[in-house]
Amino acid sequence: MDQHLILLHSSAGSGRQWRATVDALQARFTVHAVDLHGHGTQAAWSGAAPMRLADEAALVEPLLERCGGAHVVGHSYGGAVALKLACRRPALVHSVTAFEPVLFGLLLDDVGSRRELLSVVAMAEAMRAWIARGQPAAAAQRFIDFWSGDGTWAALPAERQAAFAARVAAVRLHFDALFSDPLSLDDLARLAMPVLLLRGQATVPVARRVLQLAGAALPSARLDVLPDMGHMGPLTHPTAFNRRLGEFLNGVAPPRRRRELSPLGV
Numbered sequence: 001m002d003q004h005l006i007l008l009h010s011s012a013g014s015g016r017q018w019r020a021t022v023d024a025l026q027a028r029f030t031v032h033a034v035d036l037h038g039h040g041t042q043a044a045w046s047g048a049a050p051m052r053l054a055d056e057a058a059l060v061e062p063l064l065e066r067c068g069g070a071h072v073v074g075h076s077y078g079g080a081v082a083l084k085l086a087c088r089r090p091a092l093v094h095s096v097t098a099f100e101p102v103l104f105g106l107l108l109d110d111v112g113s114r115r116e117l118l119s120v121v122a123m124a125e126a127m128r129a130w131i132a133r134g135q136p137a138a139a140a141q142r143f144i145d146f147w148s149g150d151g152t153w154a155a156l157p158a159e160r161q162a163a164f165a166a167r168v169a170a171v172r173l174h175f176d177a178l179f180s181d182p183l184s185l186d187d188l189a190r191l192a193m194p195v196l197l198l199r200g201q202a203t204v205p206v207a208r209r210v211l212q213l214a215g216a217a218l219p220s221a222r223l224d225v226l227p228d229m230g231h232m233g234p235l236t237h238p239t240a241f242n243r244r245l246g247e248f249l250n251g252v253a254p255p256r257r258r259r260e261l262s263p264l265g266v
Contacts, residue, residue: 002030003028003029003030003070003071003253004029004030004031004032004067004068004069004070004071005025005029005030005031005032005070005071005072005073005249006032006034006060006063006064006067006070006071006072006073007021007022007031007032007033007034007073007074007078008034008036008060008072008073008074008075008078008079008081008082009033009034009035009036009039009040009074009075009077009078010075010076010077010078010232010234011076011077011102011143011171011174012039012140012143012144012164012167012168012170012171013039013075013078013235014035014039014040014041015033015034015035015040016033016040017033017075017234017235018031018033018234020238020239020242021073021234021238021241021242021245024238024242024245024246025242025245025246025249028249028253029071029249029253030067032063032067032070034059034060034063036056036059036077036078036081037051037055037056037059037170037173038167038169038170038173039167039170042059044169044170045170045173050173050176050177050180051173051176051177052177052180052181053080053081053084053177053178053181053182053183054084054088054181055177056081056084056177057081057084057085057088057089060081060085061085061088061089064085064089064092064093065092067092068092069091069092069093069094070092070093070094071093071094071095071096071097071249071252071253072085072086072093072094072095072096072097073096073097073098073099073245074096074097074098074099074101075098075099075100075234076099076100076101076102076147076231077102077174077178079098079099079100079101079102080098080101080102080103080178080183082096082097082098082101083096083098083101083103083183083188083191083214084181084183086191086193086195087183087187087188087190087191090190090191090192090193093193094193094194094252094253095193095194095195095196095248095249095252095253096191096193096194096195096196097195097196097198097245097248097249098195098196098197098198098214099198099199099233099234099241100198100199100200100203100207100210100211100231100233101197101210101211101214102174102178102206102207102210103178103182103183103210103213103214104117104120104175104178104179104182104206104210105178105179105181105182105183105184106182106183106184106185106210106213106214106217107120107206107209107210107213108179108182110213113209113213115205116205116206116209116210117206119146119205119206120175120206123142123143123146124172124175126139126142127139127142127143127168127171127172127175128172130142131168131169131172136165136166136168136169137161137162137165139165139168139172140153140161140164140165140167140168140171141153141154143164143168143171144156144164146204147204147230147231147232148230148231148232149230185213185216185217186217188214188217188218189217189218191218194221194222194248194251194252195218195220195221195222196221196222196224196244196245196248197211197214197215197218197221197222197223197224198223198224198225198226198233198241198244199211199224199225199226199229200225200226200228200229200230200231200233200237201225201226201227201228201229202228202229202230203229203230203231203233204230204231207231211223222248224244226240226241226244227240228240229241
């Protein structure tokens with residue numbers, strides 16, 4: 001039986017961020033790198049109501065059904081979508097690997113997470129203000145430097161800055177989705193499929209705290225810290241990330257019988 005692998009990208013990225021992972025795992029899986037709303041080839045969210053995390057999961061569900069189930073991997077916002085998908089369709093999600101899922105809703109009711117929560121809210125509000133002033137590049141700079149450190153934006157080539165600025169309005173909707181449609185600790189505790197939670201050793205405090213809370217809710221999940229990585233570890237250190245992902249999948253996915261690869265994007 002074919003084994004399918006669905007890859008969900010981070011905010012401001014696209015399915016193309018997974019090219020190294022596709023190359024590493026296409027011999028064992030039919031790989032689907034999905035573009036979420038407003039990213040890559042996927043149209044922006046156009047619903048009458050604010051976008052929810054469930055709306056992103058619903059975008060992936062038809063593919064999941066066509067595959068007859070899949071292993072799901074997500075990075076950052078994609079990790080949050082992966083876990084939402086697992087909660088909605090547990091019979092079809094065979095396993096979840098989430099690298100620093102941004103489950104900000106877990107911080108809302110945790111008194112020990114106030115500092116981390118305020119840091120995210122301040123970043124989101126600053127982005128909203130810059131967008132309202134018609135300065136998407138400034139909003140994108142605030143976002144990129146929050147996750148990857150001051151000066152990261154300034155070091156990017158002009159074409160990458162322009163690409164991030166073009167997507168920043170879609171990224172702003174992610175905060176609405178994460179806070180208005182959060183996963184709870186009880187939601188996570190009900191997940192019965194194998195789960196691997198990953199973070200980088202050099203990541204930002206809010207990512208550390210979210211993973212600590214998620215790991216406590218999922219005592220049977222594997223929780224690993226990957227050395228030298230920050231929040232963008234799957235892109236900056238793809239070899240190490242793909243090695244750990246492959247090790248996990250070796251334990252939860254039987255070998256496949258034939259080689260097949262779906263095009264990037266859906």
